[in-house]
Amino acid sequence: MVSATKVEGEYSFLSKNSHLDQSEGVKIHLYRFGAEHRNDKLKSLACSEQDGPSLLDTILLSQWDNFALKGHLDYDVTACQLKVIGGGRNFVGQLNNKWNPFSLKEYDKFLSFTCLKTNSMKSYEGLLLGIAQGENDRPEVTPSASPPKDGLLVIANAYPVEYGHIFLVPSAINQLSCYWDKVMIGLATKISSEVNNAAFRVFFDSRTSVVSGHMIFQACYFAIPLPVESASTFMVYDGNGKARSDIIVSETVDYPLKALVFTSTNLKALVSVVSEISVSLHDNATAYSLLISNNGTKVFLFPQVKNLVTGCCLSAWECGGYFVYHTKFGFDNASETEISNRMGSVSLEDSTFEDLKHLCCAIADDLCKLMQNVTA
Amino acid sequence: MATSGAPGPDDHDHDHGHGRLASSLTARYSDWVLEALDELPGSFLLTDPALPGHPIVYASGGLAALTGYAPRDVLGRNARLFQGAATDRAAVAGVREAVRTHRAHQAALLNYRRDGAPHWVLLHLAPVFHARDGTLLHFLAVQVPIAPAAATRGATCHAPGPLLAACRDEARVREDLPCATHAGKVFVDMDKRGLEAEEPRVASDREKEMATSTANNIVSALNRYSKLTGLVVSSKRCCSIGIPALSSSLNLSLGRIKQSFVLTDSRLPDMPIIYASDAFTSLTGYSREEILGCNCKVLNGPGTSLEVLEEINQHICSEQACTVDLLSYRKDGSSYCDLLHVSPIRDASGKVAFHIWVHLDMGAKHDFNGLAPEVWLLGAVGAVRVAVRGCQASTMTA
Numbered sequence: 001m002v003s004a005t006k007v008e009g010e011y012s013f014l015s016k017n018s019h020l021d022q023s024e025g026v027k028i029h030l031y032r033f034g035a036e037h038r039n040d041k042l043k044s045l046a047c048s049e050q051d052g053p054s055l056l057d058t059i060l061l062s063q064w065d066n067f068a069l070k071g072h073l074d075y076d077v078t079a080c081q082l083k084v085i086g087g088g089r090n091f092v093g094q095l096n097n098k099w100n101p102f103s104l105k106e107y108d109k110f111l112s113f114t115c116l117k118t119n120s121m122k123s124y125e126g127l128l129l130g131i132a133q134g135e136n137d138r139p140e141v142t143p144s145a146s147p148p149k150d151g152l153l154v155i156a157n158a159y160p161v162e163y164g165h166i167f168l169v170p171s172a173i174n175q176l177s178c179y180w181d182k183v184m185i186g187l188a189t190k191i192s193s194e195v196n197n198a199a200f201r202v203f204f205d206s207r208t209s210v211v212s213g214h215m216i217f218q219a220c221y222f223a224i225p226l227p228v229e230s231a232s233t234f235m236v237y238d239g240n241g242k243a244r245s246d247i248i249v250s251e252t253v254d255y256p257l258k259a260l261v262f263t264s265t266n267l268k269a270l271v272s273v274v275s276e277i278s279v280s281l282h283d284n285a286t287a288y289s290l291l292i293s294n295n296g297t298k299v300f301l302f303p304q305v306k307n308l309v310t311g312c313c314l315s316a317w318e319c320g321g322y323f324v325y326h327t328k329f330g331f332d333n334a335s336e337t338e339i340s341n342r343m344g345s346v347s348l349e350d351s352t353f354e355d356l357k358h359l360c361c362a363i364a365d366d367l368c369k370l371m372q373n374v375t376a
Numbered sequence: 377m378a379t380s381g382a383p384g385p386d387d388h389d390h391d392h393g394h395g396r397l398a399s400s401l402t403a404r405y406s407d408w409v410l411e412a413l414d415e416l417p418g419s420f421l422l423t424d425p426a427l428p429g430h431p432i433v434y435a436s437g438g439l440a441a442l443t444g445y446a447p448r449d450v451l452g453r454n455a456r457l458f459q460g461a462a463t464d465r466a467a468v469a470g471v472r473e474a475v476r477t478h479r480a481h482q483a484a485l486l487n488y489r490r491d492g493a494p495h496w497v498l499l500h501l502a503p504v505f506h507a508r509d510g511t512l513l514h515f516l517a518v519q520v521p522i523a524p525a526a527a528t529r530g531a532t533c534h535a536p537g538p539l540l541a542a543c544r545d546e547a548r549v550r551e552d553l554p555c556a557t558h559a560g561k562v563f564v565d566m567d568k569r570g571l572e573a574e575e576p577r578v579a580s581d582r583e584k585e586m587a588t589s590t591a592n593n594i595v596s597a598l599n600r601y602s603k604l605t606g607l608v609v610s611s612k613r614c615c616s617i618g619i620p621a622l623s624s625s626l627n628l629s630l631g632r633i634k635q636s637f638v639l640t641d642s643r644l645p646d647m648p649i650i651y652a653s654d655a656f657t658s659l660t661g662y663s664r665e666e667i668l669g670c671n672c673k674v675l676n677g678p679g680t681s682l683e684v685l686e687e688i689n690q691h692i693c694s695e696q697a698c699t700v701d702l703l704s705y706r707k708d709g710s711s712y713c714d715l716l717h718v719s720p721i722r723d724a725s726g727k728v729a730f731h732i733w734v735h736l737d738m739g740a741k742h743d744f745n746g747l748a749p750e751v752w753l754l755g756a757v758g759a760v761r762v763a764v765r766g767c768q769a770s771t772m773t774a
């Protein structure tokens with residue numbers, strides 16, 4: 001009754017107290033979305049503030065902290081100092097001498113992993129959760145012996161850029177990529193919506209996150225607001241004077257990196273427009289990053305040109321205004337000017353950006369017409 | 377809830393309701409307190425969190441001038457009646473949190489007059505405590521109209537309308553008591569009055585000062601008429617002196633977390649509890665006033681393993697997390713099997729600021745959604761890590 005028990009065990013959910021332990025061979029927790037769970041409609045005004053954390057939020061945090069507790073992380077990212085960089089834009093700097101951007105390129109592991117037979121899954125501690133569509137009204141967590149056929153796997157990043165850093169990896173890779181891109185954007189946005197936590201952001205980088213034609217999203221909890229989220233915006237499309245559009249397209253004003261912002265409480269409309277544009281950018285071989293924030297109601301698109309000096313693009317969180325510094329010197333001397341210059345060096349030319357803006361408005365307008373025809 | 381046209385008083389309930397509302401004040405102050413409050417300028421009301429529905433027990437004449445609700449329209453009702461469709465949810469959540477944690481708070485709110493017209497007010501909320509034992513007696517809410525941004529500059533002091541002398545007997549007419557369940561729900565509700573929001577307004581320094589000075593006048597009037605056996609009321613709770621209050625944004629984030637936990641401040645002597653969740657107060661029976669400032673050892677009792685406590689201590693000293701089984705005691709002396717997780721929590725500087733203690737009563741029924749209980753506990757830990765990581769050490773306390 002009063003003895004200490006070390007919490008041990010290879011796998012958290014095989015613990016003696018778990019509900020899952022009866023069935024031998026259970027290897028994965030599968031989170032199933034509620035069927036069309038308040039997706040297409042405006043979220044009830046009251047729900048976001050009054051309710052506590054959502055089920056998905058709690059499970060992600062539980063599983064991630066458990067992964068950290070067992071010592072699988074390379075470092076404790078919460079021990080890395082954060083600061084808001086002076087100058088008015090509130091760029092955020094993190095001092096982290098262990099973070100290595102190349103660690104993000106371990107995608108081979110995921111691919112081999114997702115192809116593996118189910119009995120090998122036990123050997124992979126980083127697998128936190130499977131996520132798939134569900135048929136019940138409410139979201140639920142069920143034990144599963146195999147990865148979801150049409151969903152994704154949540155895999156912890158042992159080199160986190162922030163607390164709760166995860167990869168969202170498609171669980172089946174032998175599907176047509178153009179179809180899967182839309183599915184992945186849809187799932188990523190829906191996860192953002194169901195986590196329903198303002199700190200949770202989902203992001204995607206076209207240069208580093210496409211493996212064999214498949215999109216891999218990432219996500220983590222940023223405790224501090226990202227500067228791009230509070231940047232001024234100018235609306236460029238809201239339905240062209242027709243009946244109220246489900247989607248609003250804006251561009252950032254006075255932000256050093258040109259960006260487009262898609263806002264909608266209609267998840268399907270938002271996903272349709274963003275995936276159309278992603279396909280176009282992909283076909284044009286244009287590098288871009290996506291940042292999904294505000295509980296899945298806002299998507300930032302950062303088109304980028306390759307920096308001629310460094311040959312690098314910025315990652316989605318850098319586009320959002322969050323930078324990691326490897327040295328104390330770099331951290332102490334971080335300045336808004338230096339960051340603005342880095343952003344400016346990958347920002348599109350005015351004319352190219354105008355073209356992209358028109359393309360986005362046209363796609364949004366097509367979708368708007370289509371939806372009105374459907375409802376008419 | 378009806379927004380206007382208060383139902384006629386029910387004769388049978390009349391005396392009972394009237395007596396209950398009036399005694400909320402007269403039990404603690406002299407009979408002259410109502411006259412004294414009526415003399416004071418400004419738009420304000422007092423609510424009693426101890427009564428069911430957290431009703432308004434006093435409304436000033438100035439409130440009638442500002443909102444169109446005469447005192448008899450609002451007495452016995454919950455103060456959320458002033459809110460409406462376009463009232464900002466986040467601002468309301470901040471007010472709710474202040475009520476829940478018994479803290480003073482100022483917020484700009486879009487309220488609605490009795491005729492349905494929206495208007496911007498600065499709400500100044502202050503808890504009123506019994507000075508000796510720190511029990512919460514009332515909440516004081518002052519409303520100051522916020523002038524439009526353009527008009528603020530150079531405007532002369534915008535005093536509330538002339539004071540209406542409220543008739544006490546008239547004011548004591550009872551109306552339907554709302555049956556909200558607990559004090560935390562006060563001041564908030566949505567009336568579907570379909571009016572569009574205008575530009576959000578920000579209160580000027582002048583308006584903020586006015587709200588604060590009005591509130592101070594009221595508290596000193598209450599002090600003068602206090603008959604709590606010679607004790608005075610005070611807007612500062614005495615028992616929590618020395619325990620820094622957390623910033624309102626941190627309080628708001630922590631308040632969403634459903635698990636039973638406390639935070640202790642590792643930088644203060646004896647690691648006092650500086651935050652306790654609602655689930656913790658219902659698990660242990662201790663009220664927030666009782667537990668804040670205490671050390672976690674108040675939960676220990678006969679049979680609590682000293683070895684386990686020593687193990688926890690060692691983990692705290694080495695900044696490590698640990699999960700243990702422990703025998704813990706509630707306030708009423710009953711014991712329970714406690715699955716306890718203790719973990720250091722770091723702020724934005726990367727240094728340990730707090731320790732979180734998540735308690736789980738293993739004897740109670742829980743839905744862990746297929747996770748092991750010791751993993752389920754960590755959901756609260758993760759949420760607290762994110763909330764505290766967003767806080768600069770200097771802004772953590774308010």
